[in-house]
Amino acid sequence: MINKHSIYNWLFFPLLASLLAGSVASCINDPAMEEDTSGKSTLSITVRGVTTTVPTDGDYDEYIKTLRIIGFDEKGVVVCNEQHSTTDFLIENGVLNITQTMEDAFQGGVCDFYFVANEDGYNVHDTQSTARTLSAFLSAESWTKDELMNCVIAYTRMEPGATNQLPILMTTSVRTTLRPGENTINNIELVRCFAKVQLKIIDQTNSAKVGDNPVLEVTYPSYYSLWDESQDANWTSNDAEVNIDLVLGKGTIEQDGQSYVLHTSQEIYFPERLFTTEDNKETNALKFSFTLNGESYTAAVADETGTDLDFNIRRNTHYTVIATLKKKETVTFNILVNAWDGKTMDVPAFE
Secondary structure, eight states, rough: OOHHHHHHHHHHHHHHHHHHHHHHHHHHOGGSSSSTTTTOOEEEEESSSSOOOSSSSSSTBBBBEEEEEEEEEESSSSEEEEEEEEEEEEEEEEEOOOOOOOOOOOOEEEEEEOOOOOOOOEEEOSSSSOEHHHHHHHHHHHHHHHHTTOOEEOOOOOTTTTTTGOOOEEEEEEEEEEEEEEHHHHHEOEESSSEEEEEEETTSSEEEEEEOOOOOEEEEOSSEESSSHHHHHHOTTTOOOOEEEEOOOOEEEETTTEEEOOOOOOOOEOOBBBOOTTSSSSGGGGGEEEETTTTEEEOOOOOOEEEEEEEEEOOTTTEEEEEEEETTTEEEEEEEEEEEEESSOOOOOOO
16 A cells, blocks of 8 residues: 555655756756856957877977967956867868957957967976976966066976977967957967977988987077067076987988988977077087098087077077088088078067
């Protein structure tokens, strides 16, 4: 025999559960419970020369995994600070498109925008406290614009090939005037915080023997600036010197209608390294050392500035040392210093 109390429980509690479930679902689907972006000012941004496809060949030069957009109005008030991931990106004809929403109080005016790509995996250099990740620093609400501009990144030494397994840290900044409503910034070009160095040996005798132990003699900086505007020296003479073994691949090169043997090293990713005026000298330069036909050679990595040589290693730059063996006893050196991708980066600068 079933008593009335049991029947009431059997009928009432499923009905109550159904009503509660419907109430919760209606709250979740209620637009008032979600962030309302209608009526807010927005900024549509296009970025050229990048890809969101994870490389399968280890070449991360153009790969964008995340992109943080930080904006300040002319009073230094933050108008946006958001990290976007690949799910926020739209790629059309090789151009990345993304939309950034401004804060509620945004009223338009002159704004400075800072873009940071691939911040994950990097740490802020801070000798006064425990290590902080770059993401933790950038996502915090306590820093000022000056602290952001003075941010430096701790460099961890890596063997060849290891740096480009981590998406390359890239930045740029733009000043523009925005209005309330919809705005656009086109053709942002990101600047890599690293440089690339490479050794090429052209054997015009087609008979030379290259030693199996060419090395790049380097002194790593302990940190480098997050932003391209910084020119602070970060090289220290007491840093340990490290020799990096190079693997030379043999190929051919055509010159003046002739085909010659070409030895090409791997490209080595190196953080920006800047000297003071007194330290900008050959003794502190990056150097390639190798042997040809049993003879030892050393070539410093440098950029010609008029009649002087500049031994700074600057970001977003590809340094190629070319050694040409014309005959057994004659080796000439040439250094090519180009933008990373072979074209000039035109990035707006401001005070």
